[in-house]
Amino acid sequence: MSMPALGQPSLVRRLVILAAGWSLAVLLVTALVLALLFQQAAIRGFDQGLLELIDNLTAGTTIAEEGEVVAPALTDLRALRAFSGKYWQIAEPTPDGQLKVLVRSRSLWDSELKWPTDIVKRLNAEPGQPVSYNTAGPQTNERLRAMATQAKLPGRSAPVVFMAAEDRSPVDRDVRSFITATAIAFLLLGVGMIAAVVIQVRVGLNPLFALQREIASVRRGKAERVQAAYPSELAPLADELNALMAHNQEVVERQRTHVGNLAHALKTPLSVMLTEARQTGGPLAEVVEGQAEAMRQQVDHHLRRARAAARMQGSGERTSVADVLDELARTLERIFQDKGVEIDWDAPDDLYFQGERQDLLELAGNAMENAGKWCGHRIRVRAAPVSADRFRLTIEDDGPGLTPEQREAVVRRGARLDETAPGSGLGLSIVDELSRAYGGVLRLGEARLGGLSVEMDLPRAEA
Known part of the structure; x- marks a missing residue:
């Protein structure tokens, strides 16, 4: 595991600095004391020779x-x-x-x-x-x-x-030689001690790094819970994390159930209203039918968004981008075969969307279907990673494209720039809402093919 950046707090760095600082301080004090003791011993031996000379002088004078x-x-x-x-x-x-x-x-x-x-x-x-x-x-x-x-x-x-x-120069030379040798020896010892401290900290904290990696695997959808055996100091933390994830999953499932119940409760009276309005006829019935149909579309739209947000908080899933694009391309080419639409798509085999397959089908499908409606006959789709946790999906067509004002208006719910075209006007609005529910970004621009370019930055799962 790499060291964190210098500005980021680090437990490893803190332990290494404290242990290394204390060890180096002890080594420095020890080296100074040894050098002082050696110098004093050398001087005492030197003074002993002078004392013997004075004794000889005193005895013989x-x-x-x-x-x-x-x-x-x-x-x-x-x-x-x-x-x-x-x-x-x-x-x-x-x-x-x-x-x-x-x-x-x-x-x-x-x-x-x-x-x-x-x-x-x-x-x-x-x-x-x-x-x-x-x-x-x-x-x-x-x-x-x-x-x-x-x-x-x-x-x-x-x-x-x-x-x-x-x-006294011989004594001074001996003292300097001793200090030099001691300094080199203690320097090597200090380097060895620092290396030993780093290894000790790394080995001691390895279970913590392993717990971090396992939690990351859970977040990326590779595992459902923390399963490895950890030391007694970390085992309670792993158990609490598992309990927290189970609780969150339970809350998410409960929210999804409530959303489904609400949608079902609304769809039934709306269906009754639509049926009665169609059977009754007249201006009032037409107004009721139009508004009830709009309400049902809104219910479907928000139901999709709520489910996507709930799934984002769940125990991550991953979907192959290439498989989804291949399926959509074959389906849409059949749907628009009268126009002779050709869909050129490309995505790495190891690129995965961090979410459910149905959501990626809606994200890519709505954008590609919109391109199929307005293109001349060419659609180009590209998916490529932009970072370790994001990838970019780009859909371009050779149609008339949109002005900047139209691009801003088209993502509004129910906005339709051409009332003669089939559909509800929710296509790109669904893409925008669903991509934001996944923490993504939708951008509309001018395609290199001449038409509209739709770019989405979406969460990426590890292969």
Whole structure:
């Protein structure tokens, strides 16, 4: 089943968006937390190496007889190579709260490690505890991770500050690689979760789609009721739909019975009036006979319309358009054989009218009979689908045709443009009323054959 248009409310879309939004939000938060934890773990490992370097400095530093601070001879070659990315220095606090560098590693060359302006205050606040910070290195764009700690050495009253720093770019690269890999993995996981949500929603709502298809089959006349077995959540709905359709059918049948009873009740007195008027004779009898005949025609006309409207509300039926046109063409060619009328008709074999056969016979038959009366000798009938639920029936003739004013007048009940022609004048009026009862449209125009064109858009049933 296709997704609805974006402007149309959709239960499937709503469930998918809610589930996908929640899942993606959880994945995003999880990815951010994992990236933060990995970065913190990498920094802690990095700080551990700096702390070990400071411990070595603290353990090996001595005070000379002159009071000078003597750094130990460390074996780390990176601390001996200029601008290698690994540095250390020993400093002492000054009275103004700053630091004075006493000894530094050869890797710093003629530079010094930078420190925060409040480093002395932070060291005094937590004596013996290391203080970590980020700083710039002696080379351009070099980012360092640094650590400092304050300690007292034997033979010296003033404390000294041991500082170590190392290029943090390897850690940053590892963090970026982890974030990239995590993002790709979670993106794939998110796509998979969304696909799983869509499948889950589709499978979960499949009984609802099946119920929709079965109701459509009932509406199109392919079934009389909802018969499939549905989950417990939908079974009551299916039962209620069946009960509603049964009730509607009962109401329709009752209405059709009432209409038939009314027609029968009216036809009997009308027949009596016609019989008496014909037997009596005279001007009054002629008036009574004419009016009674008109009333009987109106009763027949409205009876047909009421039955068509009732059938439209019933459990749909379908009629082959090609079969009806074939039957009408053969019948009318015999009726108008004195004029040599030829009826050229065409309709797909799989085209069906959604309604009773008798109604299509009246719709097409009245229009084709009207064409037979007024044509020269040619009638062309075409039926073709215009959409999934509509088809168009077109009847054309090579007669004199009608002016726009005449076309408007001819569909009025009982209107006759030529009083010498046989008939009651109800032909196209019946077509108009009956097509509208089926929700259709009647259009009169100029035919390509030169005469009148009658077009009807009627309900189409599935093949």
